[in-house]
Amino acid sequence: MTAAASTSSPVSPTSPPRRAHGRGAPLPSWVLGVLGIVGFLATWELVVRSGLVEAEYLPAASAVLREIAELAGTSEFWAALGRTVRTWAIGLAIAASAAVVVGLVIGPSRFLRRATHSTIEFLRPIPSVALIPLAVLLYGTSMQSTLLLVVYAAFWQVLIQVLYGVGDVDPVASDTARSFGLGALARIRHLTWPTALPYVMTGLRLGAAVALILTVTGELVIGGGGIGTEIALANSGGAVPQMYALVVVAGLIGVVVNLVARVVERRALHWHVSVRREAL
Amino acid sequence: MKVLKSIAYAVTLPALLILLWWVLTIDSTNFYVPKPGELATTFVDTWFGERFREDVMPSVARFAAGTLLAIVLGIAAGVCIGSVRWLRSLLEPMLEFFRAIPPPVLVPILMVLIGINDRMKIAVIVFGAIWPVLLNTIEGVRAVDPVLVDTARTYGLSRWQRLRTLVLPSAAPQIAAGVRQALSIGLILMVISEMFASSSGLGFTIVLFQRSFAVTEMWSGIVLLGLIGVAVSIVFQVCERKILHWYYGQKEVQHGR
Amino acid sequence: ACGGGGDDDSSDGGPDDVKVGVIPIVDTAPIWLGKEKGFFEEEDINLEIVTTTGGAAAVPGVVSGDFDFAFGNTVSLMVGAGQGLPLQFVTNGTSSAGVEPDFGAVLVPGDSPIQSPADLAGKTVSVNNLKNIGDTTIRAAIEQDGGDPEDVEFVEVPFPDAPAALAKKQVDAIWVLEPFMSAALADGARVVTFNYLDMSPKLDIAGYFTTKQYIAENENLVERFTRAMNKSLEYAGENDQEVRDIVGTYTKIDEPTRAKMVLPVFREDFDRASMEQLGAAAVEYGTLDDEPDLDALLP
Amino acid sequence: MAGDSATIETGPREDVHSPVALSVQGLQKIYSSDTGDVEAVRDLTFELRQGELVCLVGPSGCGKTTLLRCIAGLLDPTAGTVTLDGAVVTGPPKKMAVVFQEYGRSLFAWLTVRQNVELPLKNAGMPKAERQKAVSEALHAVGLEHAESSYPWQLSGGMQQRVAIARAVAYKPEVLLMDEPFAAVDAQTRADLEDLIRRVWKELGVTVLFITHDIDESVYLGERVLILSNSPTVIQEDLTIDLPADRDQLTTRSLPRFTELRTHVYAEIQKAKRGKGGDA
Amino acid sequence: MAGDSATIETGPREDVHSPVALSVQGLQKIYSSDTGDVEAVRDLTFELRQGELVCLVGPSGCGKTTLLRCIAGLLDPTAGTVTLDGAVVTGPPKKMAVVFQEYGRSLFAWLTVRQNVELPLKNAGMPKAERQKAVSEALHAVGLEHAESSYPWQLSGGMQQRVAIARAVAYKPEVLLMDEPFAAVDAQTRADLEDLIRRVWKELGVTVLFITHDIDESVYLGERVLILSNSPTVIQEDLTIDLPADRDQLTTRSLPRFTELRTHVYAEIQKAKRGKGGDA
């Protein structure tokens, strides 16, 4: 199966997927995705049932799912979820727009790229968690504290991708644009931005996940409400199934975020090789 | 001359920023913001000595092991997932799920499964640092030039050859972008992994300083992390330039420099 | 980001807003109970309790003025004060139960060869935070028992994860507080020692604190808060069942566990002698650089 | 399939007794996309005998590249079949070499000229000494021995195209498909390369399908010329080139028969373009 | 600069009185790379008068593209200067349009055919109605009106090249540089496009530099033909084409003078190739 699929998969953009003709209707990708999740849940359940891990420390999938269903009936859960999603969305929006702007300014200029390189490399690996005292000092336990961590962490993810994307502009295309008198701004809009867009998309997806992680971690360590705080509460109260239920919810937010990102990508990048190869 | 120029490039902006910091803190008494001079002496006192061998070295070793593992696994899995469409459909939701789980909440499970040891910390690093490599590899593999793919297929290049001579080199620039991010995330996770079930290490020490309100020492640790980041990035760049010399060569000559 | 009540000392307007940062654990039951009972309203205080999930935010929160008061453990405060932070307790928070069983203990698996604190030498013991009250008191217990206090390795494992680590034999012994102590005991763990008691039956674990500056600027309010707090502590000390009940409102500890767990002692005064002892031990084992200035730290 | 010009013999030569190498039967290809379907090729049927050299001409956009990609097994036809040596083509067959129209993109930017030419041989497991000889010969034949350690992006357009040709020639295929391989080289080099192809064809007995826009070239090179109509594409004419087998740039091109044939092809192409819904 | 053939007049026509539009003086370009320096162009000096149509021919790899990129201000010459309307060229000048040899890469994959042609006009601030008319006209002229909403990767090679030509024509430049613009189109379309270029040239009075490999094309199109030597490249000959100004595919190409000129150019190129260190 693997062999067959891998020889037919990397075909040129113009060729339709072979299995569309040959082997009957293909499974739509969401079905496969659901299959993957079901498979994972089954494995998890088995690992616990077989006693490989004690249910006390890692409850079975079924128990966690039941717990999620229970949680979903409470309004506090939805309030916490809303809070987490809001912090995440605001943080990601700030980080992404800042990173795109900075990237588009620094990227095309060799001078700026070189001048800022060492500083960026210095600041990038500084863990957001190490900034917690600073965040608390500045904003207390309010949402802004967590937001600061989120923005700091997600910013670099997007920025690096934008920088690479900007560096990938085809010189012939760039020459074309220059020779037709497109100014710096017009070139960014019509050439650099579309070229960098696939990279930005990857950056956004990376950044979205990191932002989510930091949102939850921030809530977990600093407090102030949200899924992370709920996890900490469940943890310190020894409510193990509930804690895992909340962790799973955090993961599910990630899945949803990715789904949305994929849809956006499909629309925004319909012309790109990676998408059009599959769109057929 | 060339070397001097690149050093100048590397040093100017940081120097300006330090100057700014120095000016801003001249008569500050803020407990949380140390002065540059103070920080420099603390840095030397804190990190040059026994701590370097006992805390910094093991941490860096774990970081190296974890990130390398993440890179290898990420590329391997990324190539498979990127070139096999149904596999991607099958796994993508799972990958997104795991990617969204904050590593701190994973530590307890890993502790139960692996134990309280270096392997557990390395696992935490791998778990966090693998994503950028994986995602970038998948995207890079998906974007291989179709004409090249056709060329390789008509010459009947074997799967191994195609991987080695087509897929990997052509995805290499994007993989490099992922590796670069993985390196810094690895460093971040090194700290996180030492926040739990630990008794030594750079990250642990920083957190300890933070908890004991040894603010200047804590900042010196953050600076050390940043410096390690810069060092790692330099090493990475040397490798990248070597491996991707065709890519940079192509860009440079095509830009007419 | 000041919670109010800040500059105007007198209560000319309505009630003063007071923001207190606490960790949602059993130890902070009195303040929740006091709020419920209206002790703070009586003092014309509009109390807002903010939960911080770890201790990390308490001191910075108070120093930055985000909290007016916060709940913090004595060793953390000694360390902070030692670093020059102008912190001062206004009242006690929790103290050792004074008799066995205490609410925190060093546990080993049932079949472990470790019988007494001295046997811990050369072994790995988990504590929630290193260089804090846990390792300091355990080291003291080992020394008291004739063991070598330097020859024990501590690792940080959060309380909730410690029972699993012990069951999996990933550490030789764990130090946990309630409710995890009960849970581990129910799983077959055995108590080696109640380390708080080893230091002193009257050991004070944590209290409510603020900055000296805040005390100077809000003398009246601090007095009223202290009064209300003391009343809450006293009430909590006398009403076990109400404490167990209120814990259920702000933690996720289930009813059976709450019914079983050992409660700490709640009282308003600090036991200076045991604090001195603790301070000395902290200096001896390197947790602190200098003897704490208790005059400055205690109310 | 019969031609319509009295003096010109059309249809495959009957006196060729070698077996059929390549057979295209009722080939149709429709590209479907969001903006609607494009029928690139409607109904193509023709055969190539073993060791034949056939040129394919037709208006721009009539589906020549599409046809070539179907034959190379890179594209699934919508209807009809391609048969090579009796076996239906479903993927790229062995011992087939293709020179793509997008020559610049068909070279591996990370390999030197020599490595590019060597790669397929290495993959086929040719021993090193033999391989190096083959590569050197091929590079010499296209006049690039001095550039063997350059990278493709250090070469001019025509040089890149010649690298792609050298790669195909060095591979010693049984079937050689070429899509406008000389579009970017100058007249003199072109003449040399034309002679190279005829030499290789004769020496190796390889079956060649050669797509070109140059009418003189198609007549000079081919044993047969297939003329495609404007889209929807069918075979407009199958013309046998009855020029002597030994050809030579000066004498052959000045034969009156040559002029007759080229004039005929030119007229046919003009008809092809006007015949249906005009393209330009 | 004087030619060496008795019957052929070389050197710029003296009777042209329009001012010099483009002047190249002592141009040299050396590409330096790790593997050593490549001197692509040694010493080129020539002038184009306003409204002239000059063709440039030369062996593959002799530096034509390099020269064009220097003139377009996309490449810094190692020595010498390019002057346009009296001003030294340091960056891409306004009102210059370039058709690149790598046509496929000079189109923006994320824009449709129409949007590709429209972009430079939009950027130049042309009003919408006028712009749309200009785009439609240009697309009609290259025979692509039916493909205007396709994306470049949905087109055949020749169609892509015509999009690039349409973009340049619609831009109504004062100077038009074209690098083998007809390499990928069929003979008939090529003839049509040649006539299009001559028409545009006459109507707009634009100065055209046209690089080609097709000797007949250079003679048919140009008022002058510049022949470059093999590398290290200098101007081997500057040939005035004394054919009537009104040209026509059938009659002009059958003039005896046409044959004389093309034979002369062919001989010169052969000399160019053999003259120095032979390329093929």
Ligand SMILES: Nc1ncnc2c1ncn2[C@@H]1O[C@H](COP(=O)(O)OP(=O)(O)OP(=O)(O)O)[C@@H](O)[C@H]1O
């Ligand atoms: N990926 C695609 N999607 C949609 N239509 C396509 C695609 N590729 C080609 N076409 C269309 O199919 C037709 C034939 O294209 P093809 O590339 O086969 O032409 P061609 O004969 O090779 O032309 P040229 O001589 O210009 O290279 C064209 O009308 C083109 O627009």
Ligand SMILES: Nc1ncnc2c1ncn2[C@@H]1O[C@H](COP(=O)(O)OP(=O)(O)OP(=O)(O)O)[C@@H](O)[C@H]1O
């Ligand atoms: N980026 C580069 N680095 C090094 N050498 C280069 C580079 N670009 C071109 N060259 C060399 O410069 C010479 C001239 O190249 P150029 O592309 O100008 O030729 P050309 O006349 O346009 O050829 P063609 O007709 O084949 O397109 C060639 O020998 C080529 O190898």
Ligand SMILES: [Mg+2]
């Ligand atoms: Mg084609």
Ligand SMILES: [Mg+2]
């Ligand atoms: Mg060129």
